[in-house]
Amino acid sequence: MVATDWENASAMGQLAIAGHARSLLEWHTVSRFCGFCGGKNILTDAGRRKQCSNELCKKKIYPRVDPVVIMLLLTKENDRVLLSSSRDLCLAWSCLAGFMEPGESLEEAVRRETWEETGIEVGQVVYHSSQPWPVGPSSMPCQLMVGFFAYAKSLDINVDKEELEERGQSLSSDFNVESGELAPMFIPGPFAIANHLISSWVNGVEAQVKQLGYHILMRRRINLQGQETSTCAATIPL
Numbered sequence: 001m002v003a004t005d006w007e008n009a010s011a012m013g014q015l016a017i018a019g020h021a022r023s024l025l026e027w028h029t030v031s032r033f034c035g036f037c038g039g040k041n042i043l044t045d046a047g048r049r050k051q052c053s054n055e056l057c058k059k060k061i062y063p064r065v066d067p068v069v070i071m072l073l074l075t076k077e078n079d080r081v082l083l084s085s086s087r088d089l090c091l092a093w094s095c096l097a098g099f100m101e102p103g104e105s106l107e108e109a110v111r112r113e114t115w116e117e118t119g120i121e122v123g124q125v126v127y128h129s130s131q132p133w134p135v136g137p138s139s140m141p142c143q144l145m146v147g148f149f150a151y152a153k154s155l156d157i158n159v160d161k162e163e164l165e166e167r168g169q170s171l172s173s174d175f176n177v178e179s180g181e182l183a184p185m186f187i188p189g190p191f192a193i194a195n196h197l198i199s200s201w202v203n204g205v206e207a208q209v210k211q212l213g214y215h216i217l218m219r220r221r222i223n224l225q226g227q228e229t230s231t232c233a234a235t236i237p238l
Helices: 009-030 106-118 193-212
Strands: 041-044 049-052 066-074 081-086 096-099 122-133 143-152 164-169 214-216 220-222 228-231 235-237
Touching (some): 066 122, 081 193, 096 106
Antiparallel strands (some): 066 096, 081 164, 214 235
C-alpha cells in the first residue's frame, strides 16, 4: 500500500485489496442519499459508483478520497529532523501531517500545515511517495497520504498545543542511547508511510555520516506485532 516497495509483495497486495474493500463499504454507508436533491442513491458498476434515483436529478456519485500531506521536516544541512507527538500517543513520534484545503497545491499544504503546527517556515518541498490510508474514521473512509521532505528555513519552534503535545529534534540529547538503553519513543511501523519517510532519511544519513565523523545513535522500529525489529537513528558530532 506504500509506493515504496515492500519485501513481501504478496502481503502488500492483500492489504491493498482489503483497504479497497473497506473504503467502498464505508463510502456506501455515508452516501446513501443524494447530496443535491436528497433522493436515494442506487448502486451501479458493481458498487464502484452510485446514481441518484430521482429522475429529475440522476446525479452520478463517485467514491470519496481525502488527500493528506505528510512531511518529514529537515534542516537545510539535512542533519536533523523534527518529529511530532500527539496528546493521545505521547510516546509515539511521527511526521507532521494534515488535510489539504480546497484550492491548495500539495506544496502549499505542506508549508501551511508546518507553519500552523510548528511556526516553522518551509522552503523547498520534495516529493517522496504516496500511500492510501483506508483505516480512518467512517466520515473519511479513504485518505490518500502524499509524502514529502520539507526543508526548514528557520529552527524557531512555536508548538500548536491544541493538536500536539511537543516537538523533538533528532539531535536532542533525550535520544542519546549510547548506554544501550532504548530511547523513550517509537516511530510508526513499516505499514505506514511515516516509517518510510524517516527510514529513507536515516539510510541516506548513514551513508554520509561515516565520512563526516559523526556518531550514529540507535534506530528503533516496531513491526505490526509490536515487536522491535531495529532501532530510530539520530546523529551527533563526535
